[in-house]
Amino acid sequence: MYRDRLSLLPDTVALRPDKNGAPSLHIGDRDLNQLAAEWGTPLYIYDQRTIDNAVQAYQDALSRHYPGPAGITYAGKASLNLAMARLMAAHGLLLDCTGVGEMHIARTAGVPPAQILLHGVNKSQADLRAGLVQAGTLVVDNLPELARIAQLAQARVSAPALWLRVRPGYAVDTHQFRQTGQHDSKFGMDADECVDAVAYCQRNELRVTGLHFHQGSHFHAAEQVLPALDMVCALIGRLQQELDWWPQVLSPGGGWGIAYHEADLPHQSIEFYVATVAAALAKKLSPHSRPLPRLQPEPGRSLVARAGVAIYRVGTVKHAGGRRWLLLDGGMADNIRPALYQARYSALPVTDPLGRPPVSENAWLAGPYCESGDLLIEDLPLPEIEAGELLAVPVSGAYQLMMASNYNGALRPAVVMLRDGVAQLVQRRETVDDLLLRDIV
Numbered sequence: 001m002y003r004d005r006l007s008l009l010p011d012t013v014a015l016r017p018d019k020n021g022a023p024s025l026h027i028g029d030r031d032l033n034q035l036a037a038e039w040g041t042p043l044y045i046y047d048q049r050t051i052d053n054a055v056q057a058y059q060d061a062l063s064r065h066y067p068g069p070a071g072i073t074y075a076g077k078a079s080l081n082l083a084m085a086r087l088m089a090a091h092g093l094l095l096d097c098t099g100v101g102e103m104h105i106a107r108t109a110g111v112p113p114a115q116i117l118l119h120g121v122n123k124s125q126a127d128l129r130a131g132l133v134q135a136g137t138l139v140v141d142n143l144p145e146l147a148r149i150a151q152l153a154q155a156r157v158s159a160p161a162l163w164l165r166v167r168p169g170y171a172v173d174t175h176q177f178r179q180t181g182q183h184d185s186k187f188g189m190d191a192d193e194c195v196d197a198v199a200y201c202q203r204n205e206l207r208v209t210g211l212h213f214h215q216g217s218h219f220h221a222a223e224q225v226l227p228a229l230d231m232v233c234a235l236i237g238r239l240q241q242e243l244d245w246w247p248q249v250l251s252p253g254g255g256w257g258i259a260y261h262e263a264d265l266p267h268q269s270i271e272f273y274v275a276t277v278a279a280a281l282a283k284k285l286s287p288h289s290r291p292l293p294r295l296q297p298e299p300g301r302s303l304v305a306r307a308g309v310a311i312y313r314v315g316t317v318k319h320a321g322g323r324r325w326l327l328l329d330g331g332m333a334d335n336i337r338p339a340l341y342q343a344r345y346s347a348l349p350v351t352d353p354l355g356r357p358p359v360s361e362n363a364w365l366a367g368p369y370c371e372s373g374d375l376l377i378e379d380l381p382l383p384e385i386e387a388g389e390l391l392a393v394p395v396s397g398a399y400q401l402m403m404a405s406n407y408n409g410a411l412r413p414a415v416v417m418l419r420d421g422v423a424q425l426v427q428r429r430e431t432v433d434d435l436l437l438r439d440i441v
């Protein structure tokens, strides 16, 4: 339903009069009209309180439902900049970095190595060398990588802890580009390889402390983790029996989904997901009478997506072939997800979002880029919208800017973090000069 769109927005959403007295969307106690006027559009804003609440939801659920120790890793690939790295580190989360680039952001933000975890399916020597110094944990994807780590670690007095990435043989139900757990996926090791890896670590005095699996991203049914948990618990039994090895940490990856569109509501809670995983793990491992491993989920999207809102300005309203086109100042360059995964978003006018009923002709929202695939939202009920109006696209906080490009010379948008009425610019908009930074003149 149209009104439900409001609940897709961050926790602090409110409708308050703008300077002309019209009800307008406020987030983090700030008027979106004013933010757009100050920083231009497209603009990405993040509501810090919504992120804090999501972290708290994971923490509460873990302490309520898991009888053993627990922690959270934030999958930085969902949204990473200095401010986000600092925020997650301040919450005490580990930060999952993919490669030397994300580790550089994390270290520049001051995240201590003990809180950095290095992931990657084909880590370069540069990734591994940096990881040995900058990360407290390396997640090993494959046996050749383990041998390379052993060689690089030889000269070092101390080395990061190692977790093994298990390929459970089960993906979750999501777009196939986001599935990772299936038996023929490029990620991780099967059970036999994991046994070989632990034996290798024991022979080579490498500190292997954990197991990790990740079945895919953006799934909605918590029980889809259970077959993979069964597989991993059977592997733990085997490792105990054959090698007398027991994990200190078990990370069931991330992937918990969210609602992007009012049609996705209601969505199962973070608590429900965590409770399902925690209960199954505790039940399966308790008979071993060994200490329960630390349960360490690794969410990205479910921590940050709903905190983010993209604000666009409608430049042109056009009618073509029976379609109402709203042409925006952003699109596939800042959000490739509709083109890549057919992701379905929703949108609301910033001014008077609920007072005007949708008209009979749905809207097609597209960007300014030279591609017919630059289509942000198809066939969306919206009121009459005029050129110059602002539209807010909820649930824009995960993966959009991380996959943004300079296609057609697009300038990546500014990012603003909001907290209790204070708006802090955390990333400036790119300038045309930024487009030349790598060119040799």
Ligand code: LLP
Pocket (backbone or CB within 6 Å): 075, 077, 078, 096, 119, 178, 214, 216, 217, 218, 253, 254, 255, 256, 298, 299, 300, 301, 302, 337, 341, 398, 399, 400
């Ligand atoms: N852990 C690992 C090892 C991962 O590969 C990922 C995501 C996560 C955790 C976090 O997953 P999340 O909780 O955010 O679903 N570009 C796609 C998503 C790709 C996710 C890649 N890995 C999208 O825009 O939907």
